[in-house]
Amino acid sequence: MKDFLVERRYLPKDFDLAAWINPEPLQEALRREGLGGSQEIQAAQ
Numbered sequence: 001m002k003d004f005l006v007e008r009r010y011l012p013k014d015f016d017l018a019a020w021i022n023p024e025p026l027q028e029a030l031r032r033e034g035l036g037g038s039q040e041i042q043a044a045q
Helices: 002-007 024-032 038-044
Strands: none
């Protein structure tokens, strides 16, 4: 999807999506659901 948006100039330039995302909210949600082990968090990233 990001490539589509960059190619059609909806986004001015490409960027590293993984560096842009804040992983803390997902980690907190996984922890609250009992899925907070490091393996589950790594798999979700």
